[in-house]
Amino acid sequence: MNVLNRKSSLSLPDVQRYIARPVIWGGAILLTLIGVANADPIEGQIIAEHSCAECHAVSGTAASPNAAAPPFRDVAAMPSTTKYSLQAFLHTSHSPMPNLILKPDDADDVIDYILSLKTRR
Numbered sequence: 001m002n003v004l005n006r007k008s009s010l011s012l013p014d015v016q017r018y019i020a021r022p023v024i025w026g027g028a029i030l031l032t033l034i035g036v037a038n039a040d041p042i043e044g045q046i047i048a049e050h051s052c053a054e055c056h057a058v059s060g061t062a063a064s065p066n067a068a069a070p071p072f073r074d075v076a077a078m079p080s081t082t083k084y085s086l087q088a089f090l091h092t093s094h095s096p097m098p099n100l101i102l103k104p105d106d107a108d109d110v111i112d113y114i115l116s117l118k119t120r121r
C-alpha cells in the first residue's frame with residue numbers, strides 16, 4: 001500500500017476530465033438554458049401557466065379548468081386571432097378576468113406563446 005501514490009492519484013488530466021470539463025460544459029449548458037428562457041414564447045408559457053392556467057388550458061389537449069374560458073390552442077386556432085387582437089384583448093379589462101393586468105412585456109410574451117400554438121398545429 002503506497003499512501004503517497006494514492007494521494008497523487010488525482011492527476012492533472014483527471015482534474016481536467018472530472019472537474020474542469022464538467023464545469024465548462026455545465027456553464028455552457030446553463031447559459032444556453034438562460035438564453036432559451038429569454039425567448040418570448042417560452043417565457044410567455046411560464047407566465048401563462050402562472051397567471052392564466054387557473055381558468056384556461058394553457059398547453060396540451062386537456063379541457064380548460066374553467067369551462068367558459070377557451071383553451072389557448074382554440075384561441076390560437078381562431079382565424080381572428082392575431083397579435084393585434086390579443087394585444088387589444090389583453091390591454092382592456094375583461095369582465096371574467098378582473099384585475100388581470102399583465103406588464104406590457106409579459107403580455108407580449110404571452111401573446112407570442114399563444115401565437116406559437118397557431119403555427120404548431
Ligand code: HEC
Pocket residue numbers: 048051052053054055056066068069070075086089090096097100102110
Ligand atoms: C378567472 C378566470 C380567467 C383567468 C385567470 C384568465 N382568463 Fe382569459 N378568459 C376567461 C373567460 C371565462 C373567457 C371567455 C369569456 C369571454 O370571451 O367573454 C376568457 C377569454 C380569454 C380570451 C379571449 C378568447 C376569445 O374568444 O377571443 C383570451 C385571449 C384570454 N382569455 C386570455 C387570457 C390570458 C392571456 C390570461 C392570463 C394572462 C387569462 N386569459 C386568464 C377567464 C379567465
